[in-house]
Amino acid sequence: MIDANGATAAAQSAAERAARGFESLLDRGRIRAPQGREAGVLGAVLEPESVAEISEIIRKCEAESISLAPVGAARTLAQMRSRPVALGVSLERMRQVIAYEPEDMTVVAxxxxxxxxxxxxxxxxxxxxPVDPPAPGLTTLGAMVSAAKAGPLRLSExxxxxxxxxxxxxxxGGRVARGGGRVVKNVAGYDLMKVMTGSFGTLxxxxxxxxxxxxxxxxxxxxxxxxxxxxxxxxxxxALxxxxxxxxxxxxxxxxxxxxxxPQKCLLFAAFGGNQVELDYQRSAIECKLGGKFAVLAGAPASEAYARLRDLEMADAALAAQLAVLPAELCRGLLSCRAEYVAYAGCGVARLFARAPEGANEAAQIVAHWREIARQARGHARLTALPPALxxxxxxxxxxVNEGSMKLMARAKKSFDPAGIFNPGCFVGAL
Amino acid sequence: MDLTQQSGGLPRTGSANGAALSSGLREELTEIVGREGLIHRASELRVYECDGWTVEKSAPELLVLPDSTAQVSAVLEALHRRQVPFVPRGAGTGLSGGSLPLKAPVMVCTSRMNRIVSIDYANRRVEVESGVVNLHVSNAVKAAGLFYAPDPSSQAACTVGGNVAENSGGPHTLKYGVTTNHVLGLEIVLPDGEVVELGGPTEEVCGYDLVGAVVGSEGTTGIVTRAVLKLVREPQSHRTFLAIFADVEGATRAVSAIIAAGVIPGAIEMMDQLIIEAVEAAFHVGLPRDAGAVLIIEIDGLAAGMDQRAEQVKAIVGGNGAKEVRVARDETERAALWKARKRAFGAVGRLAPNYATQDGVVPRTRLPQILREISAASQRHQLRIGNVFHAGDGNIHPIVLYDERDPDQVRRAVEAGRDILKACVALGGSLSGEHGIGAEKMHEMPLLFSPDDLMVMSDLRRVFDPAERSNPNKVIPMPGACVEVAAPRRQVPV
Incomplete structure (x- = not known):
């Protein structure tokens, strides 16, 4: 994990020094060394307990040019770093449900x-x-929003x-900002939710x-x-x-x-719901299209298959990406992608998996091929996993992205993060 | 009385918009858009002195009507060179003064850019110029069984560009979502004239969601010239009910009960007694004039199972005090009910010389409280207030009746609206569900957001418009700033 040139080691010791300075803000038990997948990408991990503590941490990081990134339970953002970031901020200790109003169908957490x-x-x-990325037990709400995670239910929900x-x-500046509110329909003020969704901790x-x-x-x-x-x-x-x-x-x-x-079969999954009459109608419509060569799962077996489908990963895949194209172009693109995939048909989105490439060159070739497929179908491909060594x-x-959009994104980054401390260097255009 | 001098955001009327335009600008703009694309006579500009928020009036000094992205770009570039602020306008059907020129002497109207660029049936996408009328999108794809979901009441006139600016909703957004849920890509001309394509035809975004930032930014990020929209498959069947209640309390209880049962109807709309009277007088659709409130409930989905679904809704509504539940027997009856609902605002015009439509939101379960607050505001300010609104979303639309010839009534109408908004915020709601902040509610924003929230929002706006020249003096109040009067105002009464 450590570079031969010692850059990582240097960053590591810098981070340790930086973390020591945080002892006046957080007690020692809430400053810890990186563990597991965090190793090599985070110098130290802080576990604040309040918004005020996070404000303090950010002010100190800005004053001393210390980089930091939020870390969700699955360490998604940490996995995307090419170079280490000094501090990880874990919200492990900020996991309260603040208000759940079943009748209003809203939840604040x-x-x-x-x-x-x-x-x-x-x-x-x-x-x-109804947002269902893989491993919900390891997906914090913060990480889900930051990485704009999604799963099968994106089609209907x-x-x-x-x-x-x-x-x-x-x-x-440690500034605490709110956007939106607790009502389901709201156009007061600028839509900060959209800007933060998929911003990967960079703002x-x-x-x-x-x-x-x-x-x-x-x-x-x-x-x-x-x-x-x-x-x-x-x-x-x-057709379905x-x-x-x-x-x-x-x-x-x-x-x-x-x-x-x-084994060795391509599989089609189609989930349908409603009252009994709706269910019967849809089952027979599917039967018509498939001509009997299918199984219908209900109850526990259905839930179990859904969970496996949602959580699907390729165990030995070292290279993974999310492909987003025009829905009608998805099949053509995937037929030539030379990878295993989970395709969200109807949405034009697929998760691609390739086994460990031989080296940086092979990885680059595979990714270039995926990107060409995306380009031809008017879309794009984002890597979701890459071997640390590469x-x-x-x-x-x-x-x-196009030049005009890039300019606006760079301005947004500059405006929200003038000190350049938030998860730097791993977003679009190396922002 | 000159109302504009008061910093609390009381009504402004007049025509002034800041420094006199340099003499060369009109010639340059004429060269870009041609004579037919420029209006400069004061008498003709009167038409553009307000949108659907008629309490405030202020005409632009020049109106430009470009008919292509290239023309919009050239116009904004010319304004940029001279640092002239401008206000974008679609069809002028907005309800919060979003296209009211305030220190913005030039108005840029997109109504001539009304071409549907392409329809992609296989991918359920349509690309349109921003001046295309909302309803024309659905009409163009109807034969293929598709529609464009956001359906504001003004959909026969309002433009897609205006919908994008305001993040417009409509009755069916309860199930199908508002504008931002249906826009995938935008072409925008930034205030310096640069044309930028944001997003694209795919579902996922690459980088920051700039499309999401522009939708609902009320024309303060530049002028949207094209949009890529998602289309939705028409449901196999509908069932539309008219449920009649003795009072609004009963009707709101029924709304909560339907949602609590896990049913998400296409729409649940409420009309109170005053509105029922007005609608009945105008359209004779057979609404019971003695009812305290009615709900229009529409469920949609598969034809199979619809009867069971309908029985479920009828049972819930009946169990919550409906005196009677009627079902639209055919498409004609359904259309009549929706016509009554969508034209309710216009029908109110028969009851008073003027009306101001308010827009606020509360959590659905707080509807009974907010309706009591509205009734109290009506008594306090001695003005009649009707209610016709999207009950399923908790999105209220009190309609305050007044006479603009009486300055005291104007003042009371504005104050009643403000009281209602304050009550919405106190009940955990918001200042606007779909009409926008515009000029109307800018001064109420601090009720909802802290100075830091507003500062971050301003930062976001300046990403697109660093000099704040696109639709200035809207959405976010500038600390200590109030709009100056730079020319004589037109007095009320007229």
Whole structure:
């Protein structure tokens, strides 16, 4: 993990020095050494307990030019760094539900709470926050918003940007700012929620999130159909998407077939819900399109298959990306991507996985190929995993954006983070 | 009385917009947009002295009507060279004075840019110029079973560009979301004339979500010239109900009960007694004139299961005190109900010479409290106030009736509106659900946001418009600043 040139070691000792200076702000038990996946990318980790403490930390970091990044439970942002950042700020100790109003269908929670915990709480009211990235138990609300994470339910329920109705973050100068509010429809003031969603910790540290929540479907079932090749699976997916208001719809490459008991088969998943009559109608519509070669799961087996589908990762994949293109172009792009994939058919989005590349060159070639596929389909590809050894010399995590947008993004970064301390150097255009 | 001198944001009327324009500007703009694209006569400019927020009036000195992105860019570049502030305008149907020129002598109107650029049925995308009328988008794709979901009451006139600026909603946004949920890409001309493409046709964003920052920025980030919009598949079937209640309390209880049952209808709209009277007098749709309140409830989805869904809604509404529940028997009856709802604002015009439509939001469960507050404000200020609103979202629209020939009534109307907004905020709500802050509510923003919140929002605006020349003096109040009077104001009464 440590560079041969000793740059990382130097950063490490600088971070240790910096962390020592924080002992006047936080007691020793809340300043810790990096663990597991944090090693090599974070110098030290601070665990503040309040917004005021985060403000203090930021003021000190700005005054002394110390870089910092928020770290969610899954360390998503840390994984994307090519060079270490001095401090990680963990919201481990800020995980309160501040207000949950089932009748208003809104929830206010601190950013350190995990999505899994939040949804367990709301289940008793048959409600949920329908954003479903992999591993909800390891996904804090802050990380989910910062990295704009999403999962299968994006098809029917939208994404973070559609459900986040308010937030609080601490930014430049330790300034605490709020946008939005606790009501489901609100146009007062500029939409800070949109700017912070997917900003990957580069504009400040999100401390509180407010979401509108949704009812769980009365009944739901999951159809699974095996195909020898991907193309017909995408064809059926398109037809189903056109005909039915599905909850989610995926096509998996053959490498994932085994996970669901269909080795070397491409799989189509289609989930549908509603009252009993709606359920029966949709099941028979799917039967018509698939001609009997499919299984329908209900109850516990359906929930279990859904969770496995949501959490799907390729164990030995060292290179992963998110591809976003025009929905009708997704199939063509994936047929030539030479990777395993989970495709969110209907949304034009897929997660791509490749086994460990031989070196930086091979990694760069694979990524360049994916980016070309994205470009041809008027979209883009963002890396979500890259072997640590390849990060500093490897391809950029983000695609390029057009010159005008880049100029505006650089201005936004400069305006929100004039000292350049927030998760620097790993965002679009190396912001 | 000159109301403009008071810093509390009381009504302004007049025509002035700051320093006199340099003589060369008109010639240069004429060269860009042609004679037919420029209006400079005071008599013609009167039309543009306000939008749907008619309490304040102020005409621009020049109106420019470009018909292409290139022309918008050239116009803004010319204004940039001279540091002249400008105000963008779509169809002028806004309800918060968003296109009221305040120290912005030039108005740039996008209404001639009304082409639908392309329709991509396979991907459910449409690209339009910003002057395209909202309803024309849905009309263009109707045959393919698709529609554009945001449906403000003014949808037969308002433009997509105006909707983008205001992040407009409408009755069906309860289920389908507001404008920001349906815009994927924008072409914007920045205040210095630079044309930038933001976002694109894909669902995911690369980098900061600048499209999300521009939607709802009320014309303060530049002029949007094109938009890539998402289209939605028409549901297989609808069921539209008219539920009749003795009072508004009962109606609000029914709204909460429907949502609590896990049903998300396409729309739940409420009209109170005053509005029922006005609508009935104007359209004769058969609303019961003796009812205290009615709800229009629409559910949509698969045809299969719709009967069960309808019975469920009827049972909930009946169990919460509805005196009667009628179901629209066919498309004609459904259309009549929606016509009554969408034209309710216009119908109110029969009750008083003027009306101001307020827009506030409360958590859905606080609707009974806010309706009591509205009724108290009506008594306190001795003005009639009707209510027609998006109950499912907690988005209220009190309509304050007044007569602009009586300056005291104007003052009371503005104060009543302000009292209601304060009550919304006190109940945990917001100043605007869909009409925007504009000129109207700028001075109320500190009720909702701290100085730090507002400073960060200003920082965001200056990313796009560092000199704050695009629609100045809107949304965020400048500390200590009040709009100066630079020319004689038109007095009320007229």
């Amino acid at each position: 601190q950013a350190g709470l995990t999505l899994g915990e939040l949804n367990r709480l709301m289940e008793q009211n048959r409600q949920h926050l 939208g994404r973070v940007r559609d459900l986040l109705i308010g937030l609080q973050f601490v930014g430049h 400040g540290i999100i401390t509180e999130t407010i979401f509108k929540v949704r009812p769980l479907p009365e009944l739901a079932e999951l159809a699974v159909a095996p195909f020898d090749t991907a193309e017909p699976a995408f064809g059926v997916a398109a 998407h056109d005909a039915l208001p599905l909850l989610h719809l995926e096509v998996l490459s053959a490498g994932f077939g085994r996970e669901f008991g269909y 990060r500093s010399a490897g391809p950029a995590f983000f695609d390029q």
